Amino acid sequence: PSMTPAEQAVLRSGSGPGAAQWLSAPPTTRETTMKPETFQVALRRRLRLRLPLGSYRCPGSTCGRQLDVLGDHLTSCPCTGGPQRRAKPLEKAWQRVFREAGGRVVPQPMLRDLDLGVAPTDTRRVDLVARGLPLFGGIPVCGDASLVAPLHCDGTPWARAATRDGVGIERARRH
Numbered sequence: 001p002s003m004t005p006a007e008q009a010v011l012r013s014g015s016g017p018g019a020a021q022w023l024s025a026p027p028t029t030r031e032t033t034m035k036p037e038t039f040q041v042a043l044r045r046r047l048r049l050r051l052p053l054g055s056y057r058c059p060g061s062t063c064g065r066q067l068d069v070l071g072d073h074l075t076s077c078p079c080t081g082g083p084q085r086r087a088k089p090l091e092k093a094w095q096r097v098f099r100e101a102g103g104r105v106v107p108q109p110m111l112r113d114l115d116l117g118v119a120p121t122d123t124r125r126v127d128l129v130a131r132g133l134p135l136f137g138g139i140p141v142c143g144d145a146s147l148v149a150p151l152h153c154d155g156t157p158w159a160r161a162a163t164r165d166g167v168g169i170e171r172a173r174r175h
Contacts, residue, residue, distance in 0.1 A: 006072070007048055009157035012165050013150035014046055031093045045071055068155050076153035083147060090145040091127045098141070103130035114142075148172045 003011070014020070022042075027033040034042065037052075044051050050069040058065045060079025067073050074082050095105045106129045112122045114129065131140045148168035150161040161167040 005157045005162040006151055006155055008163070009150035009161035009167075010048060012161065012163075013148075013168055016165055029096075031089060031096055041071070045075070063153075065153070070155070072149075072151045072155040073153045076149040076151055078153075083149070087127070087145045087147045090147060091143075094143050094145060095128050098128065098130035098133065098143075101130075101133055103133045103141070105130050114140075146172050 025032045041051055043049075048070060051071045053067055053069065053071075056067055058067060058073060058077055058080060060077050060081075063077055063079040065073060065077070074080060075086065076083070091107070095107055098105050108125050108127065109129050110122070111118045111124045111126060112120050114126070118124075126142045127145050128143045129140050130143070132138070133141060135141065146169070148171065150168045151157050158167055158171060
């Protein structure tokens with residue numbers, strides 16, 4: 001049977017060099033360990049198998065859409081906080097990398113607190129700031145983890161995501 005555009009988009013987004021390295025990372029630290037049910041859901045998402053869902057409606061306070069059995073809506077809906085939760089392991093991994101490199105890491109600082117000239121009322125955050133690294137003349141390094149989905153929260157693929165690799169991350173860069 002031929003694949004749907006959504007299946008093609010998910011396949012393309014999870015392919016390429018290094019895309020499956022999370023499957024071979026030994027669970028030796030908190031950052032590389034998943035609860036069994038989380039691992040099962042991650043594998044099912046990758047294989048496009050039905051998820052063991054407990055609810056049939058989106059838990060997002062302003063959404064309430066019907067959920068699909070493949071989890072596409074939950075991973076993409078901005079109302080649930082799902083995209084932010086999915087980024088946490090990546091943020092923690094980068095924090096560890098910078099700490100092991102000798103940096104002093106500040107997780108989730110407000111932009112207004114970084115002496116960047118932003119308004120005191122600005123509520124944006126960056127995922128981490130690492131100070132004291134032997135890089136770039138010692139200036140602080142800011143990092144922001146970006147996880148993107150190849151599908152809209154209704155399960156349809158973003159334009160060209162079914163036919164071209166990297167569409168999601170290109171979209172995120174432009175945004």
